[in-house]
Amino acid sequence: MRLIAVANHKGGVGKSTTVINVAAALASLGHRVLVVDTDAQGHTSLGLNIQTSNKQTLAELLCSEHVSVSDVVQRTAVKRLDIIPSDLSLAIAEVKLSTMPAKEYRLRTKFKGIEDFPYDFVIFDCAPTFGTITMNVFTVAHEIVLPIQLGYFSLEGVNTFIDTIQFVNKTIGSLVNHTIAINGVLITAYDTRTKLAREILVTVQDIFKDTLFKTAIPQNIKINEAQSHGKTIFEYDATCKGAVAYMSLAQEIIERDIHEQYKQDAKKSKEKAISR
Numbered sequence: 001m002r003l004i005a006v007a008n009h010k011g012g013v014g015k016s017t018t019v020i021n022v023a024a025a026l027a028s029l030g031h032r033v034l035v036v037d038t039d040a041q042g043h044t045s046l047g048l049n050i051q052t053s054n055k056q057t058l059a060e061l062l063c064s065e066h067v068s069v070s071d072v073v074q075r076t077a078v079k080r081l082d083i084i085p086s087d088l089s090l091a092i093a094e095v096k097l098s099t100m101p102a103k104e105y106r107l108r109t110k111f112k113g114i115e116d117f118p119y120d121f122v123i124f125d126c127a128p129t130f131g132t133i134t135m136n137v138f139t140v141a142h143e144i145v146l147p148i149q150l151g152y153f154s155l156e157g158v159n160t161f162i163d164t165i166q167f168v169n170k171t172i173g174s175l176v177n178h179t180i181a182i183n184g185v186l187i188t189a190y191d192t193r194t195k196l197a198r199e200i201l202v203t204v205q206d207i208f209k210d211t212l213f214k215t216a217i218p219q220n221i222k223i224n225e226a227q228s229h230g231k232t233i234f235e236y237d238a239t240c241k242g243a244v245a246y247m248s249l250a251q252e253i254i255e256r257d258i259h260e261q262y263k264q265d266a267k268k269s270k271e272k273a274i275s276r
């Protein structure tokens with residue numbers, strides 16, 4: 001099971017759009033996917049046309065002792081794609097959470113045994129903050145997909161993000177023997193027509209090298225339209241360039257399994273230590 005957080009503390013860079021459409025692409029390729037909406041804006045839940053009224057959500061999972069993962073999972077209209085939704089009640093839950101003991105590990109505790117659930121991928125949509133709920137995600141997920149846009153301020157804050165991940169690993173991660181790493185940097189809403197975007201692309205390729213996904217998601221109005229209809233890009237227009245790009249990204253993510261690599265490296269070094 002791969003546990004992937006789509007995160008950037010910068011707002012509006014395409015996190016929710018990426019979660020919705022990568023999850024749908026993975027599901028269409030035959031994988032079983034659970035999306036976890038960890039943002040009180042609930043954009044991923046809305047984008048997948050999920051109702052939260054009279055339903056338990058991530059807020060209840062985090063704050064109520066007797067609520068378990070299976071109580072909050074909902075099916076989506078997409079085959080093999082389930083969701084733990086969120087809505088504004090998560091904002092109140094975050095305030096409650098901040099007064100609880102071991103507040104960064106609530107999700108980790110609830111996700112104990114997640115490996116026994118029938119999912120190949122769990123994909124977390126993060127809020128544009130480093131708040132308590134995002135810290136909860138970072139102590140559960142192993143990999144990060146970091147979406148960026150090629151605007152004038154696009155790289156501002158990326159170093160802060162990388163430093164924060166290292167800090168999380170050294171502090172709250174190390175207490176539970178958990179690490180999270182950036183699997184890939186993803187360019188979103190790319191507009192090839194602008195000279196500035198093309199120039200920034202060169203800088204971004206130079207900085208991130210192999211960490212940059214080969215796939216860049218183009219600016220595509222169909223992506224906006226799909227969301228406003230509560231549909232994934234594949235339900236809305238499976239042949240548009242946005243759909244083709246998200247499918248290609250899903251394939252790259254499948255091939256780029258850094259956690260498996262990490263586990264194999266750890267196993268090899270353990271075997272080496274034993275044979276000495």
Ligand SMILES: Nc1ncnc2c1ncn2[C@@H]1O[C@H](COP(=O)(O)OP(=O)(O)OP(=O)(O)O)[C@@H](O)[C@H]1O
Pocket residue numbers: 010011012013014015016017018039041043126127128188189190217218219220221223224227242
């Ligand atoms: N490739 C794209 N082409 C066109 N529009 C896009 C594309 N990607 C995202 N958008 C639009 O940009 C807006 C912001 O995207 P999105 O909500 O996914 O960002 P976000 O990082 O999740 O934002 P937040 O930080 O507020 O959670 C949305 O209106 C979305 O439809």
Ligand SMILES: [Mg+2]
Pocket residue numbers: 015016017039041043125126
């Ligand atoms: Mg979002």
